[in-house]
Amino acid sequence: xxxxxxxxxxxxxxxxxxxxxxxxxxxxxxxxxxxxxxxxxxxxxxxxxxxxxxxxxxxxxxxxxxxxxxxxxxxxxxxxxxxxxxxxxxxxxxxxxxxxxxxxxxxxxxxxxxxxxxxxxxxxxxxxxxxxxxxxxxxxxxxxxxxxxxxxxxxxxxxxxxxxxxxxxxxxxxxxxxxxxxxxxxxxxxxxxxxxxxxxxxxxxxxxxxxxxxxxxxxxxxxxxxxxxxxxxxxxxxxxxxxxxxxxxxxxxxxxxxxxxxxxxxxxxxxxxxxxxxxxxxxxxxxxxxxx
Amino acid sequence: xxxxxxxxxxxxxxxxxxxxxxxxxxxxxxxxxxxxxxxxxxxxxxxxxxxxxxxxxxxxxxxxxxxxxxxxxxxxxxxxxxxxxxxxxxxxxxxxxxxxxxxxxxxxxxxxxxxxxxxxxxxxxxxxxxxxxxxxxxxxxxxxxxxxxxxxxxxxxxxxxxxxxxxxxxxxxxxxxxxxxxxxxxxxxxxxxxxxxxxxxxxxxxxxxxxxxxxxxxxxxxxxxxxxxxxxxxxxxxxxxxxxxxxxxxxxxxxxxxxxxxxxxxxxxxxxxxxxxxxxxxxxxxxxxxxxxxxxxxxxxxxx
Numbered sequence: 001x002x003x004x005x006x007x008x009x010x011x012x013x014x015x016x017x018x019x020x021x022x023x024x025x026x027x028x029x030x031x032x033x034x035x036x037x038x039x040x041x042x043x044x045x046x047x048x049x050x051x052x053x054x055x056x057x058x059x060x061x062x063x064x065x066x067x068x069x070x071x072x073x074x075x076x077x078x079x080x081x082x083x084x085x086x087x088x089x090x091x092x093x094x095x096x097x098x099x100x101x102x103x104x105x106x107x108x109x110x111x112x113x114x115x116x117x118x119x120x121x122x123x124x125x126x127x128x129x130x131x132x133x134x135x136x137x138x139x140x141x142x143x144x145x146x147x148x149x150x151x152x153x154x155x156x157x158x159x160x161x162x163x164x165x166x167x168x169x170x171x172x173x174x175x176x177x178x179x180x181x182x183x184x185x186x187x188x189x190x191x192x193x194x195x196x197x198x199x200x201x202x203x204x205x206x207x208x209x210x211x212x213x214x215x216x217x218x219x220x221x222x223x224x225x226x227x228x229x230x231x232x233x234x235x236x237x238x239x240x241x242x243x244x245x246x247x248x249x250x251x252x253x254x255x256x257x258x259x260x261x262x263x264x265x266x267x268x269x270x271x272x273x274x275x276x277x278x279x280x281x282x283x284x285x286x287x288x289x290x291x292x
Numbered sequence: 293x294x295x296x297x298x299x300x301x302x303x304x305x306x307x308x309x310x311x312x313x314x315x316x317x318x319x320x321x322x323x324x325x326x327x328x329x330x331x332x333x334x335x336x337x338x339x340x341x342x343x344x345x346x347x348x349x350x351x352x353x354x355x356x357x358x359x360x361x362x363x364x365x366x367x368x369x370x371x372x373x374x375x376x377x378x379x380x381x382x383x384x385x386x387x388x389x390x391x392x393x394x395x396x397x398x399x400x401x402x403x404x405x406x407x408x409x410x411x412x413x414x415x416x417x418x419x420x421x422x423x424x425x426x427x428x429x430x431x432x433x434x435x436x437x438x439x440x441x442x443x444x445x446x447x448x449x450x451x452x453x454x455x456x457x458x459x460x461x462x463x464x465x466x467x468x469x470x471x472x473x474x475x476x477x478x479x480x481x482x483x484x485x486x487x488x489x490x491x492x493x494x495x496x497x498x499x500x501x502x503x504x505x506x507x508x509x510x511x512x513x514x515x516x517x518x519x520x521x522x523x524x525x526x527x528x529x530x531x532x533x534x535x536x537x538x539x540x541x542x543x544x545x546x547x548x549x550x551x552x553x554x555x556x557x558x559x560x561x562x563x564x565x566x567x568x569x570x571x572x573x574x575x576x577x578x579x580x581x582x583x584x585x586x587x588x589x590x591x592x593x594x595x596x
Contacts, residue, residue, distance in 0.1 A: 005495065009389050010398060016386060017405045020463065023420040024408070026431060030423060042434035043423045090313035093306045100303060105310060110596065112321040115576045118568030119551050120561060121327020122320075128337065130319075146316050177305035206413035209527070213556070228415045231422070231535065256429055263419040270411050278404050281411075285468055286475035 031261040038256040054261035068226040075139045076204040083145045083200045091154035113148045138214035150196050157192040195284035223266045331565040351566035368546040372522040375461045387473035407467035414528025421533050448539040476510040520582035523575040547571045
């Protein structure tokens, strides 16, 4: 009886898991199929043939993808580091029980979770007053550097895991706040830094909205924005294909497969890193749930 | 005064630590909050925001007289309600199933894979959806063809889109909420189940009488958090996945996509900013209400 129960729930879960996985399989399989077979037979989970022509095409054309990749890597690295430092500093101060002005500064950041000015004023401020349109800063600064949720997460962690007696002892030994922060708090906060850093890193890697709002110069396209714009070109082509100009014109470049190959290249780093860091994500999500 | 000065010096390093975050929030969040006055102006960039002429409530009048106002409000709220319920039901179900599985390896495998969609951007999701829905080469039309059925031009048929969007939303968010509920289930005292088993209570009854009541606080907290955000739609889902198809606008336009299109493609800043302020203010009231309910129901789970 118990054995059957285990088998049944495993089958159900395996099916659900498969549902999550199938779109990714379709993406990868398409990217290694020949363009002809896709045009003739459509996207399929069973590879009709195997070819790396889509990837060869990307390599040969030295397509923008490499430049875009460089932009994404830079933005992710710089943005994540700055964001982690700002989040930790803010959270560390809020975790001090005796800090005067603590309730003001808590409310100050917390209120951003309740109310915001919306896209229009933000956009106008960043473009017309701070002039970050079409600069790399536009991919790093707006919206991503500091959010209240992460600050609360880190503050709670420091409160619960870094004993006040330890920082007090360091203070008696004559260490200043910056030294205590760097020597005592940082090492003890490593797990939460890993978790929050991963969340921020993935947010930067996946960000396409800042590109959509602020970048029109294609030398500054991130991978996400490049993918986004390629999709728009497809729309353009397919909306014309009804009027019968195009199927041969589109077929000149291996459209159907190159598109998917670029998408594969775009998510590859996440797919590769993810299995190794997924426990930090799971921990982080569960942690956030304790104090939503 | 001297005491104040002494205090200031003592805490100076801490204030310096707060400074970067403080300034960033000021620029990134608080200045745009003040910017909601744009919705009450006839914005003229030559005069600047402050010197532009006041428009009173006329921008809002235009917005609410247009048929869009009702449509985007309806879409935003109805989709969110269905998303919240569907994700809750499926993720609680998945969490319960996961908690019953004995093999640690299997749990880890399932959990890892169902969280995967959470890790990718909506740009990628739009590619995945396109592989299924493209009218000439799409996977679904391939299946329809091989069954001898008529193919569907998915991107021009609005009637299918509520179902498609709900499916994608659940597909992407399931893993995340399932992990939260699983954490809550794993926190339940195992002795309760052992005692129930000794009394001869079946699995189903254990779930109904032990698991569900004990994770109810988590469920309610999650619900209220999401209900507080019901006036905000997932821009990526509604903008990227339908590929901006005009034929689908009736069922895919939400407040967020409306604000974006007004600002970026139509250049209609007055309508766009009015819709944005409408969202900010109603959204704020809803968050406050949701929190007020949470505090009444279980104060330890309230946001503040």
